[in-house]
Amino acid sequence: MEASVAAEEETAPSIDAAEPEPSVAQVDAAPAATTPPPEPAAPAATPATPRSRPATPAPPPEPEVAEPTYFQSQVRTVNRREFLAYSWSAAVGIVTAQSLVATGLLMYPRFKAGEFGGDFLLGSSSGLPSLEAAPQSDPIGKFWLVNTDEGPRALYMVCTHLGCLYKWVDANKRFECPCHGSKFTREGDYLEGPAPRSLDQFVVEVTQNGSVVASTQSAVHGIQPPGAPAEGTEIVVKTGSRIQGPARP
Secondary structure, eight states, X not given: OHHHHHHHHHHSOOSXXXXXXXXXXXXXXSOOOOOOOOOOOOOOOOOOOOOOOOOOOOOOOOOOOOOOOHHHHHOOOOOHHHHHHHHHHHHHHHHHHHXXXXXXXXXXXXXXXXXXXXXXXXXXXXXXOOTTSOOEEEXXXXXXXEEETTEEEEEESBXXXXXXXXXXXXXXXXXXOTTTOOEEOTTOOEEESSOSBOOOEEEEEEEETTEEEEEOEEETTEEEOOOOOOTTOEEEEEEEEEEXXXXXX
């Protein structure tokens, strides 16, 4: 046992036998640690050259706006409620007007041919009385038919004074009113008496093949007949169209 301990002590390294510490001279002689060289500085950034931009075209000039006129300034917009009110009023007005027209047409008298207020077809112009013949009375149409150099006349049978029925006096060759003594020529012109004007006349039309070629006209100084009718024409007296006689001088 003791022999083994002695052997261990011989084999164990001695503390004094450890490596000696380096001297100060050796430490000073040791090369200093090398410092890495500084990195080169980055080159300064070169400023970018600005690119030239194309010139912006100038905006077109604004059109001149004319000032509104007085009437344009008075115009205002119509809202929906006003539009509906105007539309409703217009619709009611149209319906009312149509109703009035229809009622008027129904109430307006329509006379047949051959009755007073309608047309009287006298036939061919060759059937007219001669220029020297006495006036022919037509009691249904209430006119006196007179043929003159200027054409046929249809004299209304009612006196222009107070509405009496005058008569033809063949002895005096004139019309005379038995009521108050008004007198008129064969052509219906005023002669004397209280009548305020000459006799009224109905329109006389001269037709050919259904077309009117001449008719009685109201003139400044009297009533103008349609003229002497040509052969082959027909005579129509329109008792619904009366022309008032001119006032007496």
